[in-house]
Amino acid sequence: MMRLVTRWLLRACCVWCGVGVLLWVPLPGEVGTPARACGIGFSVTMVADGQPALAYPQSPDQAGTPIGVFALDSVAQIPIHFTEDVSRLPTPINVGAFTWHWDFGDGSRALGYALTHTYQSPGTYVIHVKVTQGTQQDLAALSDFDSAQVTVVPQRLSQPPTATARSSARYVQVMHAVTYSVTTARAFDGSPLTYTWNFGDNTTATGSTVTHTFTQVGDGDVALIVQDGRGTRSVVTLPVTIVAEVPVVHVTASTRQLAGAGAVTFDASGSTAPASYPNNRIARYQWDFGDGTTMLTISPRVSHTFSAPGSYTVTVAALDRRDIPGTGTLTVTVANPPLVTALWWLSVVLISGSVLYLTALLLRRWWSQRHAPIA
Structure with a gap:
């Protein structure tokens, strides 16, 4: 399944990447490819004109398959600025210490960490990036550091569709489902819209509302690709962090039934943080009382006054030292006087x-x- 440079097995820092690819970061003074790129995880990402490549919707270890794909088209005979986003690597690297080899798939090659390339003709191209350091190496023998597919069109159509989206959770526990949905969408030409979700783990789904389960921990973006009848696309991204464990929240209330307006005391002191993270503890609490009132506290105990009849869903998010929340809810009912x-x-x-x-x-x-x- 995994293409790896085996000589790095004993002399590199190993970090698990969310799409099932091992990301290799050489120790200081080592020579060789510093990383494998991917979508969700501690990864690097190719960027074109500020647009990050999405994870290609199948395993990047299949022969001939690029690691990423650009959802938005580029235009022929217009310069495109390329670079690699390395901000998600767990250990920062000095990009100037490496030689970056770009192959743009149209017979053109160039060196540099950030550079510009112009495609002369429309078409679909796969860009390959390889990295060397120090001594001369055989590029043909090296695996790609990164690769991405780009589509080049003769001209860009005006007024692409617009959309907004939301998720049921920003922080997700591994093997737990999360729901993504389109909240607003508009095609300026009035044509039907199609919705494709790219989860950054080489899987996709279609539809205005979808549910997905992440199987690996990591950090990244889920992308919604909206396309109108002309083939014009827009991309909406939602950040997601997948963790192995989240805080467990236990919240109680002094009462859940009020005969009229009155105060209720809530207690979340029974909440616990995952012990797998060193010196972890619950650091703060975010309260939403369901009546438009929110509160951020360090204390696990808080009092709130409900002034109008109704049924209120009270939600507390207990955030640990990683700033990862676990949530708990309960309902308070205020009767008519x-x-x-x-x-x-x-x-x-x-x-x-x-x-x-x-x-x-x-x-x-x-x-x-x-x-x-x-x-």
Whole structure:
């Protein structure tokens, strides 16, 4: 499954990458390819005109398959700026210490970490990047550091579709499902839209709402590719972090039923952080009381006053030292106030000097000229 340079097996720092590819980072002074690129994980990503390549929707270890693919088309005879985003590597590298070899798939080659290339003709091209350091090496014998497929068109169509999207969770526990959905979408030409989701782990799905389960830990973006009837595309990205464990949240309330407006005390002190992370603990709590009120606290105990009748879903996110949240919810119901409370000591002054008193549902009336109350 994995294409690896075996001579690095004993002398490199190894980091697991979310698409099932091992990412190799040489130790200081070592010589060779510093990394394999991929989508979700501790990865590097090819970038064209500020657009990151998405993970190719099948295993990049299949023969001839690029690691990434650019969802947006480039235009022939217009320069494209290429570089590699190495910001997600767990250990920063000095990009200037390596020689970056680019093969643009159209017979052109160039050296450099960041550079510009112009495709003269429309078509589909696969860009290959290889990296060397120090001594001369046989490029043909080296595996790609990165590769990505780019589509070049004669001209770019105006007014691409627009869309927004959301996910059910920003932080996801491995092997737990997360739902992605389109919230708004518009095609300027009025044509039907298609939705393709790229999860960064070499898998895709189609539809306005999809569910996905990540099988590896990592960090990256899930991309929604929206295409109209003309073939014009737009890309919306949603960040995602997949972790092995999240905090376990236990929250209690002093009461879940209120007869009217009143305060409730919540206690999340029973929440725990994953012990697999060194010196981990719950660092803070984010509260959402379901009535438009939110609060950030260090203390696990908080009090909140509900002022209107209704049913409120209270959510607390307990964040550990990694800033990874676990969530817990409970419901608080506030009843309508009893009628006797609403009418208590309510008085209405009427014409002709009469006064109506409504006290404890008893209607009394008397005239102002020394008449005794009449029940």
